[in-house]
Amino acid sequence: MQSLLTPINNFLHCTTPDSWIDAARKPENLAVLLTDHLVCELKAAQSAMYLIRRYVVDEQSSTALLQWLKPYEDYTYRQQGDWTKLADIKLKKSMLPKADSNYGQELVDKMVLLIKEELHHFYQVLEMMQHYGITYDKITSSRYARGMLRHVSTYEPNALIDKLICGAYIEARSCERFAKIAPFLDKPLADFYISLLRSEARHFEDYLQLATKIAGTDISERIHFFGVVEADLILSIDDEFRFHSGSPV
Incomplete structure (x- = not known):
């Protein structure tokens, strides 16, 4: 596991504060955590779907992606449908990038898998x-993702590059927290979080590789900038506990 971490x-600019771990391990916070x-x-x-639809596929493929996610969104946001049927839903169309995109196939392949x-x-x-x-x-959702995305550039291709960098930090932080909290959970949930770490550990690198390829130049300063923003969100005081929240009040 250490080789994954x-x-x-x-990559991350800070570790999760102990105060978050203390809150996450409380039995009364389990429902909120999950x-x-x-x-x-x-x-x-x-x-990931937004990136494919916004930047690389045609309208027909975009519609197929929306249909793929709709049952999950119906359950989550409208509390409609039977969650036990979600496992049977598959993407019913191959995603083909636009011919004029020099990064389209790689973005499609990585994001569809994700x-x-x-x-x-x-x-x-x-x-x-x-x-x-x-x-x-x-x-309610946490301030975390919004706090990073508010710094995304307003013009292309910088906006896409920034979104990919933000995605890298979100994925990396998720994996770091799986590892941080697992030792304090009972075995079924601890084993589950370790399995997620193994599955998702490469995601942040996929985002960074895409950002670097699309930029075609050194983006280390931009990566550092969002690393500082992300660390501030994690270390600063947060008035509500969430999976990606900062240090609890």
Whole structure:
């Protein structure tokens, strides 16, 4: 596991504060931890889907992507549908990039695979909630992703590059927190979080590789900038506990 965590910890500008771990390990916070984690898995899939739809595929492919995610969104945001049927939903169309995109195929390949994994993990989190007798109910989202995305450039291709860098930090932080909290959880949930770490450890590198390729130049300063922003969100005081929240009040 350490071989997976070393590049993640080297990439992040800070570690999760002990105060967050203390809050996350409390039994009374388990429902919030899993519920917010569930929504985070969907948002990760949505973010990857947005990149494909916005930048590299045609309208027909875009529609197929929306249909793929709709049952998950219906369940999460409108509390409609049977979650046990979500595992049977598949993408029914091959995603083909626009011919004029020199990075389109790589973005499609990496993001479609990421979406599949995130949606599978979404279903697995629901299974964990079922195991612990937690009924899904909507909660407010944390300030974390918004806090980074507000710094995204307003013009292309810088906007796309910034979004990919933000995606890298979000994925890396998720994996760091899986490892941080796992030792304090009971075995089924601890084993699950370690399995997620193994599955998602490469995601941040996929985002960074795409950002570097699209930029075609050194983006280390921009990566550093968002690293500082991300660390400030993690270390500063946060008035509500969430999977990606900062230091609890």
